[in-house]
Amino acid sequence: MTAALQTKSERIDVCASAPVKQLLQAAERVVQKNVSEFLLEAGINAANQTLADRLRFELSPAQRDEFQQALDRPVRAKPQLAKLLNAPGLLG
DSSP: OOHHHHOOOOOOOOOOOHHHHHHHHHHHHHHTOOHHHHHHHHHHHHHHHHHHHHHOOOOOHHHHHHHHHHHHSOOOOOHHHHHHHHSOOTTO
């Protein structure tokens, strides 16, 4: 069990329908955890998966070289992009 699961200082309340509660209780019995532990671990895993590509990305050596080359290229003026970014949007 990770430190995130061991240190408990905040409360999270969850409301669920009876069928969802029964499903969670069936799953908790299989993994031999209580519903809170089961939900917390599943939530942490889901949060890590959701945030993974926003926090870190990995490239092969060839992809890394190509990415670095793109970063090293001189900046070029893009008049159409500038026009788009300066034009009023749908909301003004």
